[in-house]
Amino acid sequence: MKLPATSSSKAPVKFRMPTADNLVPIRLDIETEGQRYKDAFTWNPSDPDSEVVVFAKRTVRDLKLPPQFITQIAQSIQTQLTEFRSYEGQDMYTAEKIVPIKLDLRVNHTLIKDHFLWDLNNYESDPEEFARTFCNDMGIEDPEVGPAVAFAIREQLYEIAIQSVASAREIKISKKGRRGAEHAISSKGGGNALDLMKLFRYNSSVVRKRKEWYVYEPIVDILSNEEVDALEAREDRNTR
Amino acid sequence: MEMPQYDPNTKPEFELYTIPSHSSWFRWDDIHETERTALKEFFDGSSISRTPKIYKEYRDFMINKYREEPSRRLTFTQVRKSLVGDVSLLHKVFRFLDEWGLINFGAVSRGDDSDNRDSSLGDTELKNQVKIEEGAPNGVRVVALPNSLKPISVPNSGADGSGNGKVAVAGETGVKLPPLASYSDVFGDLVKLKGFKCGSCGEQCNSGCYEYSKGSFVICEKCFKNGNYGEDKSKDDFRFSDLGGNSLTHGATWTEAETLLLLESVMRHGDNWELVAQNVPTKSKLDCISKLIELPFGEFMMGSAHEMNSCPTGSLNSLKEGQSASSENQNDVKMEDQVHDQMNESKQNGDAATEEPPAKRKRIAPLSDGGSTLIKQVAHISTMVGPHVTAAAAEAAVAALCNESSCPREIFDGDEDYLANGLSSPTMVSDPERALQVDASKMEENQSETQDASSEKNDVPLNLRIRTATATALGAAAANAKLLADQEDREIEHLVAIIIETQMKKLHSKINYFDDLELIMEKEYNEMMQLKECLVEERIDVLERALKTGVSKWRS
Numbered sequence: 001m002k003l004p005a006t007s008s009s010k011a012p013v014k015f016r017m018p019t020a021d022n023l024v025p026i027r028l029d030i031e032t033e034g035q036r037y038k039d040a041f042t043w044n045p046s047d048p049d050s051e052v053v054v055f056a057k058r059t060v061r062d063l064k065l066p067p068q069f070i071t072q073i074a075q076s077i078q079t080q081l082t083e084f085r086s087y088e089g090q091d092m093y094t095a096e097k098i099v100p101i102k103l104d105l106r107v108n109h110t111l112i113k114d115h116f117l118w119d120l121n122n123y124e125s126d127p128e129e130f131a132r133t134f135c136n137d138m139g140i141e142d143p144e145v146g147p148a149v150a151f152a153i154r155e156q157l158y159e160i161a162i163q164s165v166a167s168a169r170e171i172k173i174s175k176k177g178r179r180g181a182e183h184a185i186s187s188k189g190g191g192n193a194l195d196l197m198k199l200f201r202y203n204s205s206v207v208r209k210r211k212e213w214y215v216y217e218p219i220v221d222i223l224s225n226e227e228v229d230a231l232e233a234r235e236d237r238n239t240r
Numbered sequence: 241m242e243m244p245q246y247d248p249n250t251k252p253e254f255e256l257y258t259i260p261s262h263s264s265w266f267r268w269d270d271i272h273e274t275e276r277t278a279l280k281e282f283f284d285g286s287s288i289s290r291t292p293k294i295y296k297e298y299r300d301f302m303i304n305k306y307r308e309e310p311s312r313r314l315t316f317t318q319v320r321k322s323l324v325g326d327v328s329l330l331h332k333v334f335r336f337l338d339e340w341g342l343i344n345f346g347a348v349s350r351g352d353d354s355d356n357r358d359s360s361l362g363d364t365e366l367k368n369q370v371k372i373e374e375g376a377p378n379g380v381r382v383v384a385l386p387n388s389l390k391p392i393s394v395p396n397s398g399a400d401g402s403g404n405g406k407v408a409v410a411g412e413t414g415v416k417l418p419p420l421a422s423y424s425d426v427f428g429d430l431v432k433l434k435g436f437k438c439g440s441c442g443e444q445c446n447s448g449c450y451e452y453s454k455g456s457f458v459i460c461e462k463c464f465k466n467g468n469y470g471e472d473k474s475k476d477d478f479r480f481s482d483l484g485g486n487s488l489t490h491g492a493t494w495t496e497a498e499t500l501l502l503l504e505s506v507m508r509h510g511d512n513w514e515l516v517a518q519n520v521p522t523k524s525k526l527d528c529i530s531k532l533i534e535l536p537f538g539e540f541m542m543g544s545a546h547e548m549n550s551c552p553t554g555s556l557n558s559l560k561e562g563q564s565a566s567s568e569n570q571n572d573v574k575m576e577d578q579v580h581d582q583m584n585e586s587k588q589n590g591d592a593a594t595e596e597p598p599a600k601r602k603r604i605a606p607l608s609d610g611g612s613t614l615i616k617q618v619a620h621i622s623t624m625v626g627p628h629v630t631a632a633a634a635e636a637a638v639a640a641l642c643n644e645s646s647c648p649r650e651i652f653d654g655d656e657d658y659l660a661n662g663l664s665s666p667t668m669v670s671d672p673e674r675a676l677q678v679d680a681s682k683m684e685e686n687q688s689e690t691q692d693a694s695s696e697k698n699d700v701p702l703n704l705r706i707r708t709a710t711a712t713a714l715g716a717a718a719a720n721a722k723l724l725a726d727q728e729d730r731e732i733e734h735l736v737a738i739i740i741e742t743q744m745k746k747l748h749s750k751i752n753y754f755d756d757l758e759l760i761m762e763k764e765y766n767e768m769m770q771l772k773e774c775l776v777e778e779r780i781d782v783l784e785r786a787l788k789t790g791v792s793k794w795r796s
Contacts, residue, residue: 098289098326119289119326130327137315206297206324216321 016088018157020126022046024084025154030072037069040151043077045084052077087165097121101156103218107148109228110140114218118153120160127153138220257307260341271296278336281329289325298323298333306343313347494523494531499702502528507709510613536703615710619717627722634714641707 016022023042030037039059056073059065103114114134118125131150140146208216223231265272271292276283282295301323306314316334320327337343494502498520505519506528517525 116320116327117325119329121287122326122328125326125328130331133316133331137317206294207301208322208324210322213321218317218321 016161017154018120018123018125018161019154020124021128023154024081025151025158026077026080027155028073028076030069030076032068032072033066035065035069037063037065037073040148040155042151042154043081045081045088049078049081052081087162099160101153103149103152105148105152106223106228106231107145108142109223109225110142110145111221111223112145112149112218115216118157120157120164127151127157134218138218140220257310257346259345263340263342266340266342268300274340275299275336279333281332290329294325295333298325298330299337302334302337303342306347310346313344498523499531499535502531503702503706506532507706615713618714619720627718627725631718631722634711634718637714638711641711 017024022045024045026041026043028037028039053070053074056070056077059073060067060069097120098117099120101116101118103112105112127150128146130153131146131148134140134149135146259266265274275295279295282290282292285291302314302319305319305322316331319334320330323330334343501520502516502523505516509515509519513525513529516528517523520528523531
């Protein structure tokens with residue numbers, strides 16, 4: 001479903017992921033009987049719900065987890081899916097919005113930090129493609145990094161989409177004063193979005209100043225085993 | 241294109257960048273239609289973050305960034321950090337430029353196998369460039385024994401001077417690798433030509449040497465005469481081998497007559513150097529080939545493989561390759577000869593039927609075959625394209641040659657008439673063979689004419705004659721093509737007629753089927769009507785009987 005993007009279009013759009021494929025990011029973190037299962041993947045919300053249980057069973061069998069995990073996994077996925085679907089019926093405003101996306105993740109031995117801009121209005125954007133290019137250009141050999149990067153991007157986009165739904169709801173409530181609504185729209189979620197007027201003005205250039213290049217440059221670090229262990233320990237401490 | 245600081249004393253240097261020819265629409269100061277259609281988002285005025293000006297900035301930045309270092313492959317990640325905007329959109333622009341070759345055209349292509357990668361891009365590129373070195377690296381001399389100074393030359397069946405080295409190598413390593421065929425082809429003759437050092441007096445044997453038949457020992461003529469045979473060797477053991485006539489640089493004095501003979505035989509026999517050498521009695525095969533190359537258009541005759549080498553020394557090398565690998569080429573040559581003969585044959589016989597099979601075979605073979613001569617290729621191509629194209633090409637070729645100098649015009653005047661005749665043969669559909677015969681005979685006439693003319697007066701330049709012959713051959717090829725095309729047309733018509741007939745038959749049978757069906761339906765209908773009548777009658781019967789026997793009173 002594509003929206004002809006015009007800067008003045010403020011028509012609400014039905015909620016969906018602002019990417020080419022409408023996939024939901026699902027994150028699992030289940031701990032039972034001393035065993036912990038952490039995973040993150042994308043799910044297609046148009047798959048029938050029966051698939052959830054099938055998937056849970058298959059995962060437990062492949063990873064040789066104890067069978068209690070099946071129900072827990074299925075439940076967790078189902079909850080997140082329902083949450084996604086609850087947003088689906090609602091409207092969101094996606095006027096021109098270019099948001100910064102930050103990547104800060106560790107996948108096995110690879111540490112990635114990155115910062116770039118993403119257009120929410122671009123319904124043809126593809127986080128998977130971005131992740132693929134990223135891994136190719138940076139010469140990353142670990143095949144788990146690509147999907148992790150794509151997932152991180154999707155998660156952030158999902159967050160932003162949810163926020164825009166919330167703000168759309170607020171606007172509806174305050175629709176009584178038209179002028180007020182306009183003002184609210186232009187400054188909605190203003191913290192994150194870039195001020196397009198300032199950036200893409202006629203006199204300014206879209207080429208960044210050299211001293212700013214390092215900000216938007218990706219950093220890929222390969223960690224040694226000890227560093228990995230140290231980081232994991234710290235993460236565990238943080239989540240407890 | 242960058243200009244370094246302008247110094248009035250030096251010329252400004254322009255750096256050249258290569259882009260593929262299908263991207264020649266690209267201009268720095270303009271945005272082309274191709275860009276507008278491929279990247280619509282920038283040009284439909286839909287947002288302030290996507291304007292033509294912004295697109296131009298993105299594009300110019302990426303191209304300039306690539307051109308800072310044209311040999312390294314620019315990655316998207318390197319550019320996106322410097323540009324403000326949606327990364328997906330930037331990626332789209334980047335991919336557009338990449339596909340059109342405006343960036344990364346000369347860069348190393350990245351390996352698809354991710355196992356080859358390093359985290360640093362430089363290493364990746366180096367790994368993908370495999371360097372192949374042949375033989376020992378420069379500065380390294382392979383010697384037989386650890387401390388001897390005598391270098392080992394390539395073990396070669398042809399070369400006899402290196403026998404010592406060969407034996408020693410075998411002894412040392414225990415494994416004697418067979419010489420690479422290509423190596424011996426290229427270097428075999430060179431080794432042969434190297435001067436032999438006399439085993440006894442140590443001087444160079446230039447003119448002739450005596451080889452020891454039981455081993456590999458060489459002495460010069462002088463020593464032979466003097467009786468210095470070396471230890472344990474007697475006079476009878478030596479055999480004379482003459483190196484005199486073997487060098488290419490001297491001994492080739494070609495007279496006009498010989499050149500003429502050479503050209504004729506090359507035209508007749510193509511690449512079959514054995515026959516050519518036979519026809520030119522005083523010169524060896526090697527001499528023939530080298531002379532031909534030295535002639536200004538000699539490579540024209542030799543075939544496209546040798547055309548690649550523009551410098552004579554380069555061509556000389558490839559010549560040696562071709563010559564000493566003659567066993568491999570023999571098959572090709574024979575095949576070429578066959579085709580040549582067939583072409584000639586069919587022209588002379590004027591038999592359309594036999595023309596087809598060879599032409600068909602040629603059609604199936606690949607278009608640009610490096611092993612075939614230029615004439616064969618031209619004929620090949622002319623069978624593939626339409627006859628009008630070929631005719632136009634032939635005319636253009638003739639015109640081009642005429643434009644070069646006025647002299648050939650006289651020669652071609654005779655040609656043009658006959659070419660026109662040959663090309664207007666479409667009207668003579670009924671008698672194509674005769675036309676071809678006419679062409680062929682005229683061509684032969686013309687050839688002999690031109691050759692007579694030149695033998696009378698030797699001032700007609702050699703290359704023009706050859707070009708004449710070539711142009712006539714092109715014309716004949718064009719006529720050939722036209723005839724084949726006519727045949728194909730007829731075949732197509734015939735086939736189409738068959739198809740139409742079959743369709744008609746199909747329709748007819750369908751109609752018949754439906755007619756039968758109708759008949760059956762009618763019959764059934766009739767039967768149904770009859771049945772209906774019967775039923776009505778029966779009903780009437782029943783009612784009558786009922787009335788006869790009396791009706792019970794109706795209750796009102």
